[in-house]
Amino acid sequence: MPGEFAARDAQDLMAYPFFSLSKSHRVAPIDFAAGNVAIRVEAVPDHGMATIWDADILIWAASQIVEARDAGLRTSRLLAATPYEILRFIGRRTGARDYQRLKAALDRLQSTTVSTTLRQAVQGRRHRFSWINEWKERTDGLGRPDGIEMIVPDWFYSCVLDDALVLTIDRAYFDLTGGLERWLYRIVRKHGGHQRRGWRFDLRHLHQKSGSLSVFKRFVFELRDIIRRQPLPGYTLRLEGGTGGRMMLAFAPSAPCGQAVDSFMLSGTQGHVPSGTTDTCYREPKQGVRPSSAREIRLLNLESNKESNFRTRARAVEGLIQSTARALGTGRARHRTEVPMDTSQTASKALPDTLELPFNTRAKGDEA
Numbered sequence: 001m002p003g004e005f006a007a008r009d010a011q012d013l014m015a016y017p018f019f020s021l022s023k024s025h026r027v028a029p030i031d032f033a034a035g036n037v038a039i040r041v042e043a044v045p046d047h048g049m050a051t052i053w054d055a056d057i058l059i060w061a062a063s064q065i066v067e068a069r070d071a072g073l074r075t076s077r078l079l080a081a082t083p084y085e086i087l088r089f090i091g092r093r094t095g096a097r098d099y100q101r102l103k104a105a106l107d108r109l110q111s112t113t114v115s116t117t118l119r120q121a122v123q124g125r126r127h128r129f130s131w132i133n134e135w136k137e138r139t140d141g142l143g144r145p146d147g148i149e150m151i152v153p154d155w156f157y158s159c160v161l162d163d164a165l166v167l168t169i170d171r172a173y174f175d176l177t178g179g180l181e182r183w184l185y186r187i188v189r190k191h192g193g194h195q196r197r198g199w200r201f202d203l204r205h206l207h208q209k210s211g212s213l214s215v216f217k218r219f220v221f222e223l224r225d226i227i228r229r230q231p232l233p234g235y236t237l238r239l240e241g242g243t244g245g246r247m248m249l250a251f252a253p254s255a256p257c258g259q260a261v262d263s264f265m266l267s268g269t270q271g272h273v274p275s276g277t278t279d280t281c282y283r284e285p286k287q288g289v290r291p292s293s294a295r296e297i298r299l300l301n302l303e304s305n306k307e308s309n310f311r312t313r314a315r316a317v318e319g320l321i322q323s324t325a326r327a328l329g330t331g332r333a334r335h336r337t338e339v340p341m342d343t344s345q346t347a348s349k350a351l352p353d354t355l356e357l358p359f360n361t362r363a364k365g366d367e368a
Helices: 011-015 055-070 083-089 096-111 154-161 171-175 179-191 203-210 216-229 310-328 345-350
Strands: 007-010 030-034 037-042 078-081 113-116 127-130 134-139 145-151 166-169 199-202 235-241 247-253
Touching (some): 007 011, 007 055, 007 171, 011 166, 055 078, 055 166, 078 083, 171 179, 179 199, 203 247
Antiparallel strands (some): 007 166, 078 145, 199 247
């Protein structure tokens, strides 16, 4: 099917661990079991396990089948296209090196085998298949390359033809560079959808559901970095505390800038700020000097740096003595107290915090 149309993904592929989340060569199998669902994904050493980037080809295939069906055309498990068309659809470059990478991805999809009880009529019965049953390069009458052909498995084909098992995804998904954030978008899109309140996942269960080889601590560390960056198109992530001290990943649809939302959200400013504003939806106040309502002038902090403030302190002591003498009406006001102006550390330590005045501080009828 030529032209631009929506990208579609199979919900079963979005909800369960079917692919490696790393670009490195993985041979270790994926084993997942939850309730009546059991999945085992195996790879061969020559090619390694199909990655979540290789799954972009399956997204292209699902989109082609659904688009052809909706156009009233007869569909089948056999698809034919040029590498250029596939690469353009999944947001890749179209150089010679990219063609070689596409062929390597097809090899991994063909050599990776899946055994699962998911969507089986008889409970506990397994269906075993490869993501691509076979593929080949086509040539024209002169022997020049003329595209490729591939046959997708019946398990995948049936899943795509079922309207309830296919979801439209944001094309910005293809721009996500990390394996974990790609997988996270797919599971968020599957479970969160467009629900106003979103969805929540226990982190331990989420780690198991990812099929990642990373230990749990490393998984949480990478998850926190994704929450900090917020790269998932259309969704906002956050961590919440659950019962028993468990941590939960919460996600909900985020309204694009310039569009209204159902309620007001705090932006860190005074009062509520709607999201239908220009520029950014929720702008945090800039950190800087804030005006103060206090009118009182505070005392100098002379204890923070005794060396640099010694002269100021000495003059303050001298002024205190003279003002006290004048208040008492004694002749001592003519006496000028000699205070050393040495700013060295030794002189600073020699000056006491309180001074005993060398004259009588009590006058008749006065309290000093």
